Amino acid sequence: MTSVSVLIVDDQILLRQGLRKLLEIEEGIEIVGDAADGVEALEFLAAHPSPDVALVDARMPRMDGIELIARMRVEHPKVPAIVLTTFDDDELVFGGLRAGARGYLLKDVPPDELVSAIRRAARGETVLGGPAADRLVAALNTTVAPPPVSETATPLSDREWEVARMVGEGATNREIARALFITEGTAKNHVTSILRKLDLRDRTRLALWVGRQET
Structure with a gap:
């Protein structure tokens, strides 16, 4: 062996x-x-x-x-x-x-x-x-649609859209922080805020949602 x-x-x-x-x-x-x-x-x-x-x-x-x-x-x-x-x-x-x-x-x-x-x-x-x-x-099962976002969901700010797109690309909080010149804690807070606004459970569902918005 x-x-x-x-x-x-x-x-x-x-x-x-x-x-x-x-x-x-x-x-x-x-x-x-x-x-x-x-x-x-x-x-x-x-x-x-x-x-x-x-x-x-x-x-x-x-x-x-x-x-x-x-x-x-x-x-x-x-x-x-x-x-x-x-x-x-x-x-x-x-x-x-x-x-x-x-x-x-x-x-x-x-x-x-x-x-x-x-x-x-x-x-x-x-x-x-x-x-x-x-x-x-x-995450790879693209045949399954992401859960619907609440019609009353709060629109995302420009910065939150930047963060959401990076999550959709698979970026970690640390990578988001470095790319946007913010702290890792701030990046994490943005992700938490986005999930709350869109009524999504986790980053995987957010990534799928972002993919649907950009197709």
């Missing part, structure tokens, strides 16, 4: 150590390093031979997993990344995949499924856990 080398990137030291111990006992899996955030991960990748797969947490200090994966796509395109996180909200799922992640798994994934996902990602396959797969299918 061909050995698969893995880099673990997570800000929680107990989780990094636990993953290392869990994976090191698996035949054909070699842990070549670990990092506490995206900055450390890029430093490791610049100084060592490229691993076959990187396991990346979504939320970390200094540089989070989404930004790290976007950087890796440019600077280390041969290293597939799997997002391994406790969060399954739309922003992280679509943000991670849009940044270039090869997979998206939750941290409660069974060990055998995690090992299988690592090996599949190393072969160039895409691996999605159940919640991430469900969200992706819902």
Whole structure:
């Protein structure tokens, strides 16, 4: 069996150590390093031979997993990344995949499924856990019309339209903030306001609604 080398990137030291111990006992899996955030991960990748797969947490200090994966796509395109996180909200799922992640798994994934996902990602396959797969299918299912917007919905401001269009393109709050030169908190508040005005439940439904308005 061909050995698969893995880099673990997570800000929680107990989780990094636990993953290392869990994976090191698996035949054909070699842990070549670990990092506490995206900055450390890029430093490791610049100084060592490229691993076959990187396991990346979504939320970390200094540089989070989404930004790290976007950087890796440019600077280390041969290293597939799997997002391994406790969060399954739309922003992280679509943000991670849009940044270039090869997979998206939750941290409660069974060990055998995690090992299988690592090996599949190393072969160039895409691996999605159940919640991430469900969200992706819902977003891509263009044959299903988005829920109707209330006739009494408050019209969006010009800035809210900008934000809504970026959500429709799959942008995260952080990407919206950078593009519009606003804070991430302000971007989040705009999205919340838009969802409330249009009586929509989540970003996926907003993205589908935007697509319908622009066709």
